[in-house]
Amino acid sequence: MPNDSTANNRHDITVIGAGVIGVACALQLARQGLRVTVIDQQEPGHGASFGNAGHLATEQVFPIADLSILKRLPAMLMDPMGPLRLDWKYMPRALPWFARLLLNLRPAPFQRTVAGIRALNESSLGAWQRLLQTIVRPDLLKEDGSLLVFERADSQPAIEALQARMRQQQVPVERWQANAVRDAAPQLSEHLQGGLFFERTGHFLDPYRVVCELVHAAKACGVQFLKRRVQDGHLDAGGVSLITDQGELSSHRVLIACGAHSAQLTQALTGKKVPLDTERGYHLMLPHERERLPFAVTSLERKFIMTPMTGGLRLAGTVEFAGLDSPPSMERAWQLHRLSKGLFRRDLNAEAATPWMGFRPSLPDSLPIIDSACDGKVLLAFGHQHLGLTQAAVTAQLIAQLASPTSIFQSHGLPTMAAYRLDRF
Known part of the structure; x- marks a missing residue:
């Protein structure tokens, strides 16, 4: 028998997942x-939303990998500190996912992926501006662009090729010479050759605070937050019944937005097995380096990003495929500090630095699932890979539109949702 006090009074919609996407959706x-009720086994914002790079990455319109991944596979298996790592023990489970990823790198599916990412990213900045204005916290987002720098003269062709590809996708980008880099970020090394500046990007001063502020606004709108673990679920005549570690909870509809943990419940409710895997991401937070950079800076050669925040300078960007169950390798987080050496006139201070690891939910075509299934009883919003923070606000608007076809968000020129359907798998 259900022992939840709300079990006899069905919720309109239960959101499973209290990360930035789930909370933004709950508020809308x-x-x-x-x-609306939100369920998570952790406190809101304590999953991947806590430790992301904080970069509003609207410029990142290309998939998480390209065909060069085949050449890099030996290094991925052998180098535990490389920027892209595949744990050899996890390889048998990962191979089907990687096979599908490679199939999606063929010209036609690749172009569909780019179009799908670009459509979400082009709407993301405006969606975040509107959302932060409604909670009276626009100050949490710094709309000051971001910079990709390069160090070696032989990297110039790669920079030029990337600039051309970005322009082809209508991503605003400027080529900066070395003197422009020094003027904008004088603490960076004088040996940098130049870079690409992306003006329509920005960064969040504290990603966790963003979630907390959204939670505060959601509670003011009557949203209830429950800390419990969803173990299973099934459809019934009235909607959906969820089995949790504290009893059964009934809801007319559910939204699955629990990131890398979404596959099992999606299959239980929809019968659809989705090829969801996780990019394990690491960061290192440097509390004594709040003022080093004016905006987020990425290194082309070293393949990581540095984002200034109220709590310090966050170094992030490493990717590891090792599943949900393997313990973190925090040495990968500390490797980020070693990677920063030589990028500044004076090395970064790592005193009192804190490492972190989290799970980025990734599908082999690099697109999220944003959809409605089971006659509208099940909504889905997961699989945003490393763009979860970037695409959270626009995803919330799309989910609001799916939940209510007369939603006001239709007037904001949102992307069509065909590319994000569940049935593409």
Whole structure:
């Protein structure tokens, strides 16, 4: 028998996942008059949303990998500190996912992926501006662009090729010479050759604070937050019944937005097995380096990003495929500090630095699932890979539109949702 006090009074919609995507969706749904409950086994914002790079990465319109991944596979297996690592023990489980990734790198599916990412990213900045204005916290986002720098003269052709590809996708980009880099970020090394500046990007001063502020706004709209673990679920005549570690909870609809943990419940409710895997991401937070950079800076050769935040300078960007169960290798986080050496006139201070690891949910075509299934009883919003923070606000608007076809968000020129359907798998 259900022992949850709300079990006899069905919720309008239950959101499973209290990361930035789930909470943003909950807030938008509550503003449409729905009774919303959010369930997570952790406190809100304590998953991948806590430790992401904080970069509003609207310029990143290409998939997470290209065909060069075949050449890099030996290094991925052998180098535990490389920027892209595949744990050899996890390889048998990862191979089917990588096979599908390679199939999606063929010209036609590759172009569909780029179009799908670009459509979300082009709407992301405006969606975040509107959302932060509604909670009176626009100050949490710094809309000051981001910079990709390069160090070696022989990297210039790669920079030129990337600039051309970005322009082809209508991504605003400027080529900066070395003197422009020094003027904008004088603490960077004088040996840098130049870079690409992306003006329509920005960074969040504290990604966790963003989630907390959204939670505060959601609670003011009546959203209830429950800390419990969803173990299973099934459809019934009235909607959906969820089995949790504290009893059964009934809801007319559910939204699955629990990131890398979404596959099992999606299969239980929809019967669809989705090829969801996880990019394990690491960061290193340097509390004594708050003022080093004016905006997010990425290194082309070293393949990591540095983002200034209120809590310090966050170094992030490493990717590891090792599944959900393997313990973290925090040495990969400390490797980020070693990678920073030589990028500044004076080395970064790592005193009192804190390492972190989290799970980025990734599908082999690099696109999220944003959809409605089971006659509208099940909504889905997961699989955003390393663009979860970037695409959270626009995803919330799309989910609001799916939940209520007359949603006001249709007027904001949102992307069509065909590319993000569940049935593409």
